[in-house]
Amino acid sequence: MTKEELSKSFHPDEKGFYGPFGGAFIPEMLIPNIENLKKNYLKVIHSETFKKEFKSLLQDYAGRPTPLYYASRLSKKYNSHIWLKREDLTHTGSHKINNTIGQILLAREMGKKRIIAETGAGQHGVATATVCALAGLECIVYMGEIDIKRQAPNVARMKMLGAEVRAATSGSRTLKDATNEAIRDWIAHPTETYYLIGSVVGPHPYPDLVARLQSIISEESKQQFREKTGNEFPDYVVACVGGGSNAAGSFYHFLEHPQVKLIGAEAAGMGLSSGKTAASMALGETGIIHGSMTYLMQTDDGQITEPYSISAGLDYPGVGPLHAWLNKSGRAKYLSVTDKEALQAALLLTREEGIIPALESAHALAALNQMEIKPDDNVIITISGRGDKDMQTFMDQLNLV
Amino acid sequence: MNKLTNVFNHNSNLLSIYFTAGFPNADSTLHVLKALEQGGTDFVEVGIPYSDPLADGPVIQNSSSRALANGMSLKMLFDQLKELKNTVNIPVILMGYLNPILKFGIESFIENCRQVGVSGLIIPDLPYEIYLEKYQTLFEQNNISNIFLITPQTGEERIRKLDRASTSFLYMVSSAAVTGVRDGLSESQIQYFERIKNMQLKTPAMVGFGISNHKTYREVCRYAHGAIVGSAFIKHLETHGDDASEIIKFVKNLKNN
Numbered sequence: 001m002t003k004e005e006l007s008k009s010f011h012p013d014e015k016g017f018y019g020p021f022g023g024a025f026i027p028e029m030l031i032p033n034i035e036n037l038k039k040n041y042l043k044v045i046h047s048e049t050f051k052k053e054f055k056s057l058l059q060d061y062a063g064r065p066t067p068l069y070y071a072s073r074l075s076k077k078y079n080s081h082i083w084l085k086r087e088d089l090t091h092t093g094s095h096k097i098n099n100t101i102g103q104i105l106l107a108r109e110m111g112k113k114r115i116i117a118e119t120g121a122g123q124h125g126v127a128t129a130t131v132c133a134l135a136g137l138e139c140i141v142y143m144g145e146i147d148i149k150r151q152a153p154n155v156a157r158m159k160m161l162g163a164e165v166r167a168a169t170s171g172s173r174t175l176k177d178a179t180n181e182a183i184r185d186w187i188a189h190p191t192e193t194y195y196l197i198g199s200v201v202g203p204h205p206y207p208d209l210v211a212r213l214q215s216i217i218s219e220e221s222k223q224q225f226r227e228k229t230g231n232e233f234p235d236y237v238v239a240c241v242g243g244g245s246n247a248a249g250s251f252y253h254f255l256e257h258p259q260v261k262l263i264g265a266e267a268a269g270m271g272l273s274s275g276k277t278a279a280s281m282a283l284g285e286t287g288i289i290h291g292s293m294t295y296l297m298q299t300d301d302g303q304i305t306e307p308y309s310i311s312a313g314l315d316y317p318g319v320g321p322l323h324a325w326l327n328k329s330g331r332a333k334y335l336s337v338t339d340k341e342a343l344q345a346a347l348l349l350t351r352e353e354g355i356i357p358a359l360e361s362a363h364a365l366a367a368l369n370q371m372e373i374k375p376d377d378n379v380i381i382t383i384s385g386r387g388d389k390d391m392q393t394f395m396d397q398l399n400l401v
Numbered sequence: 402m403n404k405l406t407n408v409f410n411h412n413s414n415l416l417s418i419y420f421t422a423g424f425p426n427a428d429s430t431l432h433v434l435k436a437l438e439q440g441g442t443d444f445v446e447v448g449i450p451y452s453d454p455l456a457d458g459p460v461i462q463n464s465s466s467r468a469l470a471n472g473m474s475l476k477m478l479f480d481q482l483k484e485l486k487n488t489v490n491i492p493v494i495l496m497g498y499l500n501p502i503l504k505f506g507i508e509s510f511i512e513n514c515r516q517v518g519v520s521g522l523i524i525p526d527l528p529y530e531i532y533l534e535k536y537q538t539l540f541e542q543n544n545i546s547n548i549f550l551i552t553p554q555t556g557e558e559r560i561r562k563l564d565r566a567s568t569s570f571l572y573m574v575s576s577a578a579v580t581g582v583r584d585g586l587s588e589s590q591i592q593y594f595e596r597i598k599n600m601q602l603k604t605p606a607m608v609g610f611g612i613s614n615h616k617t618y619r620e621v622c623r624y625a626h627g628a629i630v631g632s633a634f635i636k637h638l639e640t641h642g643d644d645a646s647e648i649i650k651f652v653k654n655l656k657n658n
């Protein structure tokens with residue numbers, strides 16, 4: 001493949017397909033909204049005013065660029081060169097803020113007055129509530145009843161920021177159901193409401209929109225890596241995958257450079273064969289979830305199964321269509337990491353480097369144990385968020401009381 | 402000729418009723434169908450239960466989870482519907498989300514529909530464009546009518562397009578909402594019904610979502626070919642179970658007051 005063909009194949013076609021994945025499988029009620037978004041998103045995000053404002057907010061409000069930090073003690077441990085892309089140091093504590101700043105500017109440009117969002121770990125909810133406060137817009141966040149319990153600090157943050165948190169009480173009462181509720185809300189409020197989706201999932205053009213907004217991660221890391229090492233490319237880029245937005249952003253500017261190996265870490269929960277897992281790449285089959293054709297975990301009858309992971313942000317039975325395509329085409333490889341492995345990796349990073357990562361990000365760190373890294377290899381791992389929200393789980397699970 | 406098309410050619414003020422297959426009990430499906438026909442329902446929509454029904458409100462969601470817990474699946478449904486032709490004469494359409502259908506295999510799904518005598522399909526998350534590109538021929542070869550939705554937000558040009566592609570009726574979603582029980586009709590709903598009526602479409606339209614009693618049924622019949630009642634009937638089944646005489650009473654009350 002030429003470079004151009006290669007690059008084209010990682011962008012969706014006009015109908016939103018990456019190879020066989022993606023598209024917009026949505027009820028008629030949502031067609032006008034999606035058409036409107038499709039018509040506007042590229043125009044807006046390519047405009048000079050947007051670019052200027054986005055850049056300035058990322059810098060002065062969110063605290064970008066985030067450092068690319070050489071983790072020397074961890075490197076010694078793995079006998080290689082490990083670099084951490086520190087999304088945990090952004091305002092609100094995760095990469096989710098990159099996307100919400102971008103989409104709130106888009107929503108404002110489109111004249112929307114009411115913002116709705118879904119959240120799992122609460123990081124996207126907090127990031128959405130934050131930009132709504134910043135923009136002075138009404139904010140409603142749907143969150144699974146179970147997640148409201150296990151991510152209590154983030155619920156409090158959203159409330160303090162002025163958002164209304166609505167519990168999703170159907171199904172598994174986690175991220176999948178919060179997303180269903182947000183979509184139902186959008187159906188019922190078709191004109192004034194903007195659905196600010198939190199990952200590279202959902203109907204086209206959301207996966208492409210969110211990937212573009214998160215691509216700042218690799219835009220920075222590519223340049224930082226070159227400056228710090230004098231080398232053109234790292235050997236590996238590793239990121240955790242829930243819906244896949246921090247991974248999409250971490251991979252984006254390396255996609256066309258096949259010498260960079262791309263690794264996604266998904267949540268195996270209690271183990272791939274335990275029945276309590278969220279490993280949609282390893283176990284999923286092609287189907288439709290939240291308007292997108294992708295891999296998802298489902299029964300033989302095509303019912304979406306209830307996922308499980310200790311990490312609320314990875315507790316999703318599907319995966320963004322870009323990742324389904326990267327997996328199928330062989331461009332990226334996806335590893336599954338159990339709860340236990342993630343907890344151990346979180347403790348390791350904390351004790352070796354003094355950084356408490358989010359449970360989600362700990363999955364990316366744990367993937368190192370499954371990779372065959374050579375002594376001179378350079379590995380960039382995205383630390384997608386910080387662990388403050390997970391302290392209760394860490395205390396309980398690691399017996400830190 | 403398709404049975405469904407025939408109903409529209411000969412009647413107005415049609416009443417269609419929706420219920421979820423396998424609810425309240427796994428073996429309720431045929432029983433409910435028969436009672437609905439006896440009560441005077443003109444055609445029936447049988448819902449295929451799904452874990453993630455995006456366009457449905459709490460009442461239908463709940464019936465869906467219960468049907469799934471009862472073990473309902475497409476395989477079981479087609480097994481039950483083998484007796485369809487021996488049970489009722491009124492047309493039956495299936496309403497379901499795309500994922501279970503794809504998992505079943507869409508060719509064999511359509512083939513099964515034809516064999517048991519299903520007249521039409523409503524697949525809310527199969528957009529018109531993808532239907533046209535991938536499935537139209539398959540549907541038409543099997544004489545299965547695909548039913549499109551229109552909403553208050555659907556633009557005129559698109560309505561005309563859907564009208565041309567329709568072979569039985571257009572499903573007019575009564576307001577911007579998911580399914581559910583609502584009380585009366587608002588001024589803006591009436592304006593929307595009038596707007597569609599004045600477009601003089603070739604395809605008859607049925608109004609659904611939020612129609613729950615005789616009054617709203619009669620009212621929408623002034624603008625459309627009839628009405629579809631869903632959540633209100635599911636609620637009835639929740640309270641009264643699948644008792645035939647209660648179902649007949651429910652339909653008669655709706656139709657004739």
Ligand SMILES: Cc1ncc(COP(=O)(O)O)c(C=O)c1O
Nearest residue numbers: 123242243244245246313360385
């Ligand atoms: C810190 C953190 N990392 C990762 C994720 C997973 O999302 P994604 O795969 O879209 O990056 C989340 C989601 O809540 C998160 O909070």
